[in-house]
Amino acid sequence: MARVLVAVTGGVAAIKAPHLLRLLKRAGHEVRVLATPRALEFVTPLSLAVAAGGEVATEEAWFRPDGRALHIDLARFADLVLVAPATADALAKAALGLGDDLLSATLLAGPRRVAWAPAMNEAMWLAPQTQGHVERLKALGHAFFGPGHGPLAAEGEGEGWGRMLEPEELLERVRALLTPKDLSGLKLLVSAGPTREYLDPVRFLSNPSSGRMGYALAEAARDRGAEVVLVSGPTCLQDPWGMEVVRVESALEMRAAILERYPHLQAVVMAAAVADYRPAEVHRDKEPKTGEEKTLRLLPNPDILKELGANKGNRVLVGFAMETREGLHRAKEKLLRKNLDLIALNYVGREGVGFGSEENEVVLLSRxxxxxxxxxxxxxxxxxxxxxxVKLFWKEYGHAQ
Incomplete structure (x- = not known):
């Protein structure tokens, strides 16, 4: 994991800095924190120190008693300096090459990577002066995370561009920035989540899939530089940034979305839990409860993965097999029958790795x-x-640059 210096400047969003520091530490990063005098008007040194697990670098501590310069130490420590929140003033000083305070001097001392999470009023963000500073910093290789659109801090300003991204998204942006781009050039589609097959406007057949495995695949591929399309069934997960997200409900909708994009893809990972059957009859109105037995006639849904395998060409194709017993035998049979390069076998019902879990336990079988x-x-x-x-087979098929 990386060594991250979080530089907190004087904006209202500074109150989110302790949460960001905790998230970075929880993700395994070694964290230090720098706070400007204005930042300490919004958040206390104690709260930052507790969240970071160490002392806060401030103007008062700039030059150490032993003669070492703190800005040099901080620049050499950091694999990444993340300025969050980043004010217009901090951007301007860095763009102009000033070094009259601890933060600007640290940035001038040559850290390996710098990223900015801007937070300011929309008018300030869109001002030609600010945008000119942003372009100058981008030309120096600095990254920008946001700003986002949402409620602004000043009373009566409503919503606009200039809101700092939430700490959870900043963590994802840091992860992506620091991940080697070994899948750059790969055009990949990932399917995720369940499908819903409606009986009437309020009832449907489905399964408990949360979509977390598919979303993890899409986000990891994005972080590694791939061009990603995520085709997702209904989930409560937010759309990941940095990719095309296509929301569908039924198996037929998922099939149409995937086949439309298939000719332009180099790899597909089918992690979705697609319903095997759909109702033969769909009622336009809610069916009243009668208390009587009903017979439900079902039609088989298309086997999307098998259809992709029949027209595979030199694409990389990965599937999932969810079993309760005889897993290896069934997974191998599915691998061959559907013309896959790789299949991931997991078992329903194992504690802690089932539907909705943050973890998984799988067996990978290759062709x-x-x-x-x-x-x-x-x-x-x-x-x-x-x-x-996927990378291994991608290279084997001659796609990798």
Whole structure:
């Protein structure tokens, strides 16, 4: 993991800095924090120190008693300096090359990477002077996370551009920035979540899939530089940034969305839990409850994965197999029958790795005969290992640059 220096400047969004620091530490990063005098008008040094797990670098501590300059130490420490929130003043000083305070001097001392999370009024963000500073910093290789659109802090300003991204999204942006781009050039589609097959406007057939595995795959591929399309059934997860997200409900809608994009893809990972059947009859109005037995006639849904495999060409194709028993035998049969490069086998009902869990436990079977068991771990880690296999086959098919 990386060493991250979070530089907090004087905006209302500074109150979110302790939460951001905790998230970064929880993700495994080594964290230090710098706070400007104005920042300390919004958040206390104690709250920052507790969240970071160490002392806060301030103007008062700029030059150490032993003669070392704190700005040099901080610049050498950081794999990334994240300025969050970033005010217009901080942007201007960095763009002009000033070094008259601890933050601007640290940025001038040559840290390896710098990222900004702007937070200011929309008029200030859109001002030609600010935009000129942003372009100058981008030309120097600095990254910008946002700003986002939403409620502004000043009374009566309503909504606009200039709101700092939430700490959870900043964590994702940091992760993406620091991840090597070994899948750059890959055009990948990931399917995720369940599908719903409606009986009437309020009743449907579905399954408990949360979509977390598919979303982890899409986000990990994006972080590694791939061009990603996420086709998602109904979930309560937010659309990930940095990719095309296509929301669908039924298996037929998912099939149409995938086939439309299939000719332009180099790889597909089908992580969605697609319903095998749909009702033969869909009622336009809600059916009244009668208390009597009913017979429900079902039609088989198209086998999307098999259809993709029949027209595979030199694309990388990955599927999932969810079983309760005889898993390896069934997964191998599915791998061959659907013309896949890789299949991920997992078992329903295992505690902590079932539907909705943050973790997974899978067995990977490849078309070349390898079997790799992945013990229980976060779904993001499982996703990266699956993508390692995708990269291997992608190179084999001659796509990799």
């Amino acid at each position: 070349t005969g390898e079997v790799e068991e992945l013990s229980r771990r976060p779904k993001r880690e499982v996703a990266h290992r699956i993508l390692d296999w």
